[in-house]
Amino acid sequence: MSTQVFYFVATLSIIFSLMVIFAKNPIHSVLYLILTFFTFTVHYVLLNAQFLAVVNFIVYMGAIMVLFLFVLMLLNLNNETEPSKSPLIKIVGVIAGCCLVVTLVGSFKAATITSPLILKNPGLGLVENLGKELFGPFLLPFELSSLLLLAAMVGAVLLSKRDEVEI
Amino acid sequence: MENLTTQMAGVPLNHYIYLCAIIFTIGVIGVLTRRNAIVIFMSVELMLNAVNLLLTAFSVHSNDPSGQVFVFFIMALAAAEVAVGLAIIVMVYRNTKSIDINILNRLKW
Numbered sequence: 185m186s187t188q189v190f191y192f193v194a195t196l197s198i199i200f201s202l203m204v205i206f207a208k209n210p211i212h213s214v215l216y217l218i219l220t221f222f223t224f225t226v227h228y229v230l231l232n233a234q235f236l237a238v239v240n241f242i243v244y245m246g247a248i249m250v251l252f253l254f255v256l257m258l259l260n261l262n263n264e265t266e267p268s269k270s271p272l273i274k275i276v277g278v279i280a281g282c283c284l285v286v287t288l289v290g291s292f293k294a295a296t297i298t299s300p301l302i303l304k305n306p307g308l309g310l311v312e313n314l315g316k317e318l319f320g321p322f323l324l325p326f327e328l329s330s331l332l333l334l335a336a337m338v339g340a341v342l343l344s345k346r347d348e349v350e351i
Numbered sequence: 352m353e354n355l356t357t358q359m360a361g362v363p364l365n366h367y368i369y370l371c372a373i374i375f376t377i378g379v380i381g382v383l384t385r386r387n388a389i390v391i392f393m394s395v396e397l398m399l400n401a402v403n404l405l406l407t408a409f410s411v412h413s414n415d416p417s418g419q420v421f422v423f424f425i426m427a428l429a430a431a432e433v434a435v436g437l438a439i440i441v442m443v444y445r446n447t448k449s450i451d452i453n454i455l456n457r458l459k460w
Contacts, residue, residue: 187361194370201374201397205381210390217393224400231411236403236422243426248396248433255437256389259444267386267451277383281376288372292365300363304414309407317416318423329427336431343438346445 190230197223210261214252221245231301233309367408374401388440388450392433399429 200223203216221244228237269277307313318326374397381394403422410418440450447454 190362190366194366198370198373198377201377204390204393204397205377205384210387213390213393217396220397221400224404227404228407231407233407233411233419233422236407236419239423239426240403243430244396244400248430251433251437252389252393255441259441259450261387261389261450267449267453269384269386274384277380280383281380284379285373285376288376289369292368292372299412300361301367301408301412303411308411308414308416309419313416314419314423317420322417322420325424329424332431333427336434340434340438343435344441 190227193223193226193230197227208266210256210266211253214249214256217252218245218249221249228309231309232303232306235309235311235314364408364412367405371401371405371408374398374404386451386453388443388452389437391452392436392440396429396433399425 197220200216200220204213204220207213207216221240225237225240225245228234228240378394378396378398378401381397382391385391385394403425406418406422406425410416410422443455444450
């Protein structure tokens with residue numbers, strides 16, 4: 185019975201991600217994207233990946249989406265300024281996407297993995313287990329990702345700083 | 352929580368694969384059909400998230416925590432990418448007063 189929870193949440197995430205693509209107003213796109221990420225958080229909880237659920241909730245829904253919303257409101261974008269492609273390009277894009285999904289689903293049908301998802305170790309996605317993994321074999325990539333974040337921060341500040349000398 | 356996740360055992364792995372393929376494709380369609388640079392960026396985020404969910408599902412399936420560690424790294428990378436990308440978009444908007452990507456086709460020459 186409770187596998188139906190998965191199908192319900194999966195349907196919701198597909199509907200919301202379609203709304204992200206087809207909403208005219210970019211603000212509505214961001215709000216639907218937040219809802220999509222919320223359904224992804226529910227997926228993580230259902231997979232018992234609790235650390236990832238919390239990180240997804242805080243980092244994606246909290247930080248990244250606020251950044252998107254902030255930039256959209258800073259640039260004052262709405263329906264009137266929204267550029268739209270010609271209907272021909274849109275139809276061609278949708279047909280190309282349908283071809284891609286048919287190819288993907290067909291190829292995965294050929295390589296059948298029908299075995300049900302069984303959680304062998306209930307503590308797999310908990311903070312304790314992942315922390316041991318992160319600070320053990322993955323210590324060097326972890327430290328390198330901090331370097332990446334520092335470089336991104338410096339780059340973002342440098343890019344968005346107005347260059348007053350040259351103008 | 353505990354018995355909810357044990358009851359979740361019935362979902363086959365390939366249904367997760369289909370779900371992630373569909374959401375990835377929706378992201379691709381968004382990149383192909385929209386002209387607003389920020390919406391294109393959000394479609395890229397959608398694709399990244401589809402991959403994250405699939406990595407987590409495979410990690411649970413093969414009982415290996417490395418997959419979830421990879422998802423953590425992808426999230427850090429996405430945060431860095433969004434910060435730099437939005438800074439570039441703001442700078443483009445400041446110079447051209449538009450975020451229509453068709454304006455950027457002068458980069459071809």
